[in-house]
Amino acid sequence: MKTSWARRAIGAGIALTVGVALTGCGTSSGSSGAVSGGDYTGPTVNISFWNGWTGGAAPVLVPKLVDKFNSEHKNIKVKDVPQEWADIAAKMPLAIKAGKGPDVAVLHGDDLATYAAQNLLLKSDDIVKSLGYSADDFPKGVFDKGNYKGAQYAVPWSVTPLGLYVNKDVAAKGGVTDVPTDEKSYTAALQSLKTAGVQGDWVDSYVFTGTFQLESLIWQYGGELFNKDVTEATFNSDAGVKALTWMKSMIDDGYSPANVAQDGNIKALLAGNTAFNWNGVWQTTNSAFDGLNWEAAPVPQIGTEKAVWSSSTHWVFPANKGQDKNKTAAAATFVKWMNDNSAGWAATGELPGDNKVRNDASLLEKYPNLKPFMDELDYAHYETVAPGISEATATITTALSEALTGKKTPKEALDDAKAKADKILEQNKAKYGD
Known part of the structure; x- marks a missing residue:
């Protein structure tokens, strides 16, 4: 959430056989920079992850999720870069235009169209398709918040x-x-x-x-x-x-x-x-x-x-000037892994967006107070795009x-x-x- 007091199976699952080449990125040696439904298999890369979770959610994000991902992926090193949400809004557009923005970030639903309209995000239809996601994988109405002018720019992460x-x-x-x-x-x-x-x-x-x-x-x-x-x-x-x-x-x-x-x-x-x-x-x-x-x-x-x-948060892939295809492909692997392992994110008081994770009975066994909020998702309304x-x-x-x-x-x-x-x-x- 955009306020200090509010915040806001291991691996990528069954690998899809299709590999989809990224478009709109810079080139990199050693790999085609293709995204697939499985783990990233290219050369070792360091990717930066910007998010606004600087408060109580930070200990859940790191080390329980980011560090665990890094330990399981020897060719990907994710650097968590937490900042206040207001600072991200002020800094990220300029950083992306200068080629110094993050390789992956999280935005709220009401921010997505603003970034997309300024060409600050990669069109991610091919990435989303390769990772096997569709609207049916998330609460009703959430996936569409990442759609702008017929293109998909985001993958849902959580709802609140x-x-x-x-x-x-x-x-x-x-x-x-x-x-x-x-x-x-x-x-x-x-x-x-x-x-x-x-x-x-x-x-x-x-x-x-x-x-x-x-x-x-x-x-x-x-x-x-x-x-x-x-x-x-x-x-x-x-x-x-x-x-x-x-x-x-x-x-x-x-x-x-x-x-x-x-x-x-x-x-x-x-x-x-x-x-x-x-x-x-x-x-x-x-x-x-x-x-x-x-x-x-x-x-x-x-x-x-x-x-x-309800609010929503989404994964996005910034369109940095000269963006490395391999880093974006690795970021896609990170996003899929994070969603697959998002049950732990419920400890922050946010509902995982992934339906399979959120609807697993073990989640409510651990966090029973979430049930009334989960029951509301059938009729929840989200941010205007x-x-x-x-x-x-x-x-x-x-x-x-x-x-x-x-x-x-x-x-x-x-x-x-x-x-x-x-x-x-x-x-x-x-x-x-x-």
Whole structure:
């Protein structure tokens, strides 16, 4: 995840007989630089791997995964280069253009199109095909996030949906023993808690987690954030107004205090001041939960449809100036091995994207708290794919803040945000092309 507190069979399996030559890379001696479904067999190479996991996920990435890969592949040495996600966004485009970028990297779903539109990533259709991947190998909708203008640029790595965290001791104060699943039971639980002097659901106006909760609700009410070709924002629809009005009602009805600070809701849950918090799967590894009587569940269905926000992360192959084909082929072997061995990544509070790994019964035996989040993947919604989309989606957070603080009505806030987002989308079209 793009925040410090959130982060975010051995080998390549049965080798495919086909070897697919890479295109768009520089040449290298000693091998054709072909990618195959099996292990890389070319000359010894050192490859660099850029990622944003600098916090609690780092000890899982290295040594438990990267070092293990290196020990099993004598002709590939992967150098892990962790950086803050913001630093990657600032540095990687320039580094790739100068031929000094990584050989493999991880990006979030809403970044992929921006990089692809600037020709910073290798078109990876042949790589993906050779590794044996298709959309059916990942949760519904995730694989397509790596597709831009008909070409595939990425391989999914992980997904991170929201869920409902429950402090069971606090819930019991209001006589709430069953986790609410819909608007009726959720409101009833909040009212019971209010009667007992507890504000049961603290809503905030920050990306983590207020924006993600709002987006989930927009989808639950049948809305979309943008139109199909992402030329116009649509989050100010009736669905959007209903969603934001519902969040504002948490404050108006006394179920939430006003002006909740960033991370104030999860801190309140841990401190025993509230019963419910919509938060990401990454919190399942939060050591502050140790000793707390808690459980996680799918987010309640407030609207007419089941829906929940989720982020996604993806492997990409940068198109460095003069990129070595052998290094890209070795990077592909690394990606396949990492996905095949991604069960251990669940220790970071992220769900492995590979269906075979994630659906193996042994994963839930080791990490039982992941089950409600896994159950949500059938109806999860992921990031919008369009160049420069992050700036446009940021207007949703502005609307949320304006509505929750009473500066504007939900409709006014969303209409104003839509106008700003549309201008940004128009600018993006001029900047990145059709």
